[in-house]
Each structure stands twice: as C-alpha cells, then as structure tokens.
Amino acid sequence: MENITVRAIKESDYEFIDDWWKKATNKTPPKRELLAGGGLHGLMACKDQKPVMCVYLYTTNSKMGYCDYMIGDPSYREKDRQDILLKLMVGSIKKASQLGYEDFWFLTKERGLLSKCEKLGVEISKEKYHVVTLPTHKTKLDTGLPILPINKN
Numbered sequence: 001m002e003n004i005t006v007r008a009i010k011e012s013d014y015e016f017i018d019d020w021w022k023k024a025t026n027k028t029p030p031k032r033e034l035l036a037g038g039g040l041h042g043l044m045a046c047k048d049q050k051p052v053m054c055v056y057l058y059t060t061n062s063k064m065g066y067c068d069y070m071i072g073d074p075s076y077r078e079k080d081r082q083d084i085l086l087k088l089m090v091g092s093i094k095k096a097s098q099l100g101y102e103d104f105w106f107l108t109k110e111r112g113l114l115s116k117c118e119k120l121g122v123e124i125s126k127e128k129y130h131v132v133t134l135p136t137h138k139t140k141l142d143t144g145l146p147i148l149p150i151n152k153n
Contacts, residue, residue: 003047003048003049004045004046004047004080004083004084004087005045005046005049006043006044006045006046006087006088006091007043007044007046008040008042008043008044009039009040009041009042009043009044009054009056010040010044011040013044013051013054014039016051016073017029017039017054017071020071020072020073020074021071023074023075024071024072024074030069034069035056035069036056036057036058036059037056039056041056041057041058041059042054042055042056042057042067042069043055043057043088043091043092043095045084045085045087045088045091047076047078047080047084051073052072052073052076052081052084053070053071053072053073053076053084053085053088054070054071054072054088055067055068055069055070055071055088055089055092055106056068056069056070057092057095057096059096059099059101063100063101063102063103064101064102064103064104064105065096065099065101065103065104066104066105066106067089067092067104067105067106068106068107070088070106072085082110082112082113082116085110085113086113086116086117089106089113089117090120092104092106093122107129
C-alpha cells in the first residue's frame with residue numbers, strides 16, 4: 001500500500017516547487033512574499049516520501065483562515081492524485097484547527113474533490129465565485145473616497 005504523508009513545506013522544497021509552477025501554468029511562480037510565511041507556512045503532500053503537491057495556509061488576525069496557491073507536480077498523473085489532494089486538504093483543516101481556527105476554507109471547482117468533501121461532512125456552498133484581485137500598485141480604481149482608517153484594537 002502506498003504511503004501518503006502530509007508535512008510542512010521546507011526551504012529545500014523550492015528546488016522543485018518553482019519548476020512545478022512554470023511547467024503547470026507556463027507562468028512565473030508567485031513571489032515568495034505573496035505566499036504565506038514567505039512560502040514556508042504551508043503543507044506538502046508526499047507519496048512514498050516523494051513530494052506530489054502543496055498548499056499554503058493563510059492565517060488572519062481572527063479565528064478564520066484559508067488555503068490558496070495549491071500546486072502539484074505536473075508530471076504526477078497517477079490515479080490516486082485526488083486522494084492525495086483530499087489528504088492535503090484534510091491535513092490543512094487539521095492544522096488550522098490545531099492553530100485555533102474555527103473557520104477555514106478553500107475554493108475549488110474540482111467535482112471529484114467536492115464529492116469526497118461532501119462525504120466527510122464538510123460544508124460546501126452552492127454559489128459560484130469569481131475572484132476579484134485589486135493589485136494596489138496597478139489598479140485604475142479611483143472612487144474619490146478617502147482611505148478609511150482601520151481600528152487595530
């Protein structure tokens with residue numbers, strides 16, 4: 001039986017994570033400063049100790065967090081890919097719980113993953129989402145409104 005484990009991302013994982021991004025998306029990998037914990041606050045799923053996919057855990061100043069920037073080895077095409085993905089998501093939820101988070105979410109359109117999550121009893125919304133990204137240094141958005149202060153209590 002295959003040995004599937006989930007562990008913390010290590011600095012040495014960047015020997016191949018950036019290549020995964022380039023090969024899977026034909027794009028430049030996200031900058032490390034955009035990744036949680038500078039790229040080290042995430043989890044890696046491995047099969048027989050070989051890294052297969054990873055995700056980053058974003059924590060907030062509340063009891064809510066989420067995961068994002070999931071990427072996998074584009075050359076890994078085994079039939080258990082979705083099972084490994086599910087273990088990575090379960091590992092993320094468990095880690096968030098260990099950190100004291102009461103709400104932890106991720107977005108996916110993967111039907112297979114959604115059906116497996118339903119069997120686990122997690123809540124799945126019925127809405128379709130569109131991500132709106134506002135890169136502050138590139139936006140043409142000008143509402144004429146002053147920048148509102150945030151209470152940091």
